[in-house]
Amino acid sequence: MDLMSTPDAPEFATALLAWFDAHQRILPWRDNRDAYRIWVSEVMLQQTQVKTVIPHFERFLRRFPTIHDLSAADEQTVLREWEGLGYYRRAKHLHQAAKQLAPLSTNGLPSDPKTWEELPGVGRYILGAVLSQAFDLRLPIVEANTIRVLSRLFAYRDDPRDTTGKKWLWQTAERILPTARIGDFNQALMELGALVCTPDAPACSKCPVASFCAANHLGEQASIPMAPTATVIESVREVAVILRRAGRMLLVQRPKTGRWADMWEFPRTVLTTDESNDQAAGRLLTEQGITAKLDCQFHELRHGVTRYRIQLAAWLADHEAGEFAAIGYQNQVWTSLEELANYPVSVPQRQLIQRLRSDGRSVSLFD
DNA sequence: AATACGGGGTA
DNA sequence: TACCCAGTATT
Numbered sequence: 423m424d425l426m427s428t429p430d431a432p433e434f435a436t437a438l439l440a441w442f443d444a445h446q447r448i449l450p451w452r453d454n455r456d457a458y459r460i461w462v463s464e465v466m467l468q469q470t471q472v473k474t475v476i477p478h479f480e481r482f483l484r485r486f487p488t489i490h491d492l493s494a495a496d497e498q499t500v501l502r503e504w505e506g507l508g509y510y511r512r513a514k515h516l517h518q519a520a521k522q523l524a525p526l527s528t529n530g531l532p533s534d535p536k537t538w539e540e541l542p543g544v545g546r547y548i549l550g551a552v553l554s555q556a557f558d559l560r561l562p563i564v565e566a567n568t569i570r571v572l573s574r575l576f577a578y579r580d581d582p583r584d585t586t587g588k589k590w591l592w593q594t595a596e597r598i599l600p601t602a603r604i605g606d607f608n609q610a611l612m613e614l615g616a617l618v619c620t621p622d623a624p625a626c627s628k629c630p631v632a633s634f635c636a637a638n639h640l641g642e643q644a645s646i647p648m649a650p651t652a653t654v655i656e657s658v659r660e661v662a663v664i665l666r667r668a669g670r671m672l673l674v675q676r677p678k679t680g681r682w683a684d685m686w687e688f689p690r691t692v693l694t695t696d697e698s699n700d701q702a703a704g705r706l707l708t709e710q711g712i713t714a715k716l717d718c719q720f721h722e723l724r725h726g727v728t729r730y731r732i733q734l735a736a737w738l739a740d741h742e743a744g745e746f747a748a749i750g751y752q753n754q755v756w757t758s759l760e761e762l763a764n765y766p767v768s769v770p771q772r773q774l775i776q777r778l779r780s781d782g783r784s785v786s787l788f789d
Numbered sequence: 790a791a792t793a794c795g796g797g798g799t800a
Numbered sequence: 801t802a803c804c805c806a807g808t809a810t811t
Contacts, residue, residue: 463806468805506795
């Protein structure tokens with residue numbers, strides 16, 4: 423058996439960086455090493471593919487070119503700019519963190535890890551990604567691409583996603599860090615995972631570090647990393663009502679399950695009985711102390727969340743009397759028309775509004 | 790240790 | 801359809 427070089431050898435970083443220099447994609451956040459731009463990009467890229475992020479990133483940076491522009495904006499504006507990216511908590515945390523960081527950023531963003539660790543929405547990945555890329559601090563990263571790349575390089579056969587695997591990943595990511603070009607090295611590892619060391623059919627023949635790869639030597643690229651246990655997707659029915667008052671349309675949506683249900687207290691049993699959807703919608707309003715006429719417009723939308731496939735039945739209603747509260751993303755509760763009307767809507771909700779408009783209805787949610 | 794959190798891309 | 805994606809916070 424021949425000796426194989428391991429990825430903690432200096433030759434590994436040399437080979438990987440040479441490949442990165444020649445083959446990296448041109449991405450808008452690679453224009454320069456501005457910490458703010460890198461930070462925004464890393465937050466957007468959480469659980470979101472590069473191709474999806476690019477147009478949002480460019481629009482967001484035009485709207486908020488510096489951390490001071492972002493910190494000066496109100497939250498609703500930031501959330502609206504985030505529309506379509508999902509995981510809106512990211513935007514809230516980014517905005518809160520910008521407010522904390524802006525006063526410390528008169529000469530650029532701080533490079534002190536302690537300062538960054540305190541920020542909402544900044545975990546170990548964001549910390550390493552931003553500080554290694556912006557300031558070349560010697561901090562490791564672990565994320566979707568590098569989980570796969572590291573598992574294969576070392577032929578890690580256990581589940582890299584469990585507690586033991588995570589610990590191994592962070593230790594390994596730190597151990598193979600070179601002593602210079604840390605940010606490029608971290609990015610190169612991710613870029614390799616995105617372009618070469620892909621989940622299905624990795625292009626090992628084009629891999630610059632195949633000679634360092636245990637899985638490649640063993641021919642086990644297809645079985646490493648081990649597949650995660652499949653997620654069970656549950657189908658859920660939701661009821662929503664669109665309130666129309668004073669020329670404005672408002673969407674009131676019942677939460678799907680869990681914590682939201684505790685707040686809304688709309689009995690889920692309704693959804694599994696023979697009770698008609700009209701009655702369910704009527705009760706939804708009544709329980710909120712709202713008097714409304716339903717004109718029985720029925721729409722069915724599909725709204726994807728992690729573990730649920732949601733069928734949303736929506737009605738149009740004229741709001742006659744009564745105060746109301748509405749619930750939407752992140753347990754947000756609105757108590758005023760203004761607040762709700764200015765909140766970003768999800769893509770399915772936007773589709774619903776477009777459908778109403780195509781039916782000749784005047785929808786003025788944002789007008 | 791599990792779960793919540795979105796929406797888009799892809800075979 | 802089912803899985804994947806430059807994760808973090810909460811329970």
